[in-house]
């Protein structure tokens with residue numbers, strides 16, 4: 001099964017995204033901030049994809065992506081920022097830090113599916 | 125608001141005659157919900173009043189507005205992904221080789237709605253084929269609805285729209301943010317010619333085309349109309365050109381001159397002789 005890591009400090013959003021991803025056939029692991037995610041990601045096989053919120057306590061999404069990308073074990077993990085931050089400059093810094101896609105909140109199920117399709121094609 | 129049978133019939137006939145779109149009787153709710161805003165805007169009391177007004181006037185602005193309101197404009201960037209992937213990886217390289225001496229490429233979106241489809245094509249060409257910079261590349265985008273064409277030309281999209289199917293890297297490269305909306309760069313807007321064209325009328329001034337995108341529009345038409353349109357498409361297409369239809373559309377049982385070819389994960393259509401001349405393609 002394809003693993004997805006959902007990182008968001010909002011429990012409601014985590015479970016919403018978790019549900020959408022499980023419906024799509026993913027096995028979902030949840031984490032509530034970047035630090036938590038860096039621990040969980042080492043339990044078991046690396047996920048195929050990580051959905052990462054930006055603003056979180058302890059370690060924010062951008063910091064998480066930066067430290068993830070420093071570890072070669074996780075170089076193939078596809079990272080999609082999922083955030084209310086919508087400035088072009090923020091998108092650029094996330095992409096520069098190593099994120100592969102960006103989804104703005106709020107989003108629909110369709111939008112999520114379309115972005116996942118894009119990722120699977122761009123990184124086939 | 126509720127709709128009488130005679131009013132529904134009037135709207136159905138009007139829409140069918142002018143756009144070829146077939147409204148099933150089960151779609152009365154759609155007429156209701158889409159015409160109510162027009163009733164309000166014109167300060168009329170009911171849909172009955174609106175129909176009475178259209179009956180009493182010559183065909184004009186009000187009729188057009190009603191027809192446009194009844195069309196479905198649903199679209200998104202990179203809709204269904206695979207057609208655009210095949211376009212980028214197979215079709216454009218092949219056509220560039222075939223057109224190397226004339227250095228010209230013409231692409232037509234035959235029902236472009238608010239523009240996501242032609243802008244997707246423009247972004248792909250610009251990002252993946254810089255060599256085309258000194259070719260004559262024409263992207264022609266047409267639609268029945270002048271209102272939607274105005275939107276397409278402006279190239280301003282809501283956050284919800286750019287969130288759908290558009291790679292983030294392309295968003296930051298080709299759009300600028302204006303408050304809650306995003307506008308396509310002038311360079312991309314200049315690559316596309318937007319023009320009004322009703323598919324069921326004559327198609328004056330249309331060039332020969334290399335690739336036709338006619339997606340998610342035939343589905344609204346009855347069989348004779350689909351046949352007519354496909355016959356006209358066939359005449360515009362260069363013999364080695366390609367046609368893309370929507371996911372739920374086909375030329376099968378409508379026009380034998382087309383043959384379906386499978387390009388990776390998408391199906392598209394070629395003129396039969398062209399497909400036969402190229403045995404390398406799997407046909408399905």
Ligand SMILES: C[S@@+](CC[C@H](N)C(=O)[O-])C[C@H]1O[C@@H](n2cnc3c(N)ncnc32)[C@H](O)[C@@H]1O
Pocket residue numbers: 142143144145195196197198199200203234235236237238241266267268269272321322323324338339340341370
């Ligand atoms: C569902 S949209 C498809 C947009 C785009 N091709 C896509 O696949 O995403 C259908 C479009 O067809 C246009 N349309 C409907 N009847 C038409 C006609 N008779 N001639 C030209 N365009 C028409 C509508 O205005 C609408 O923008």
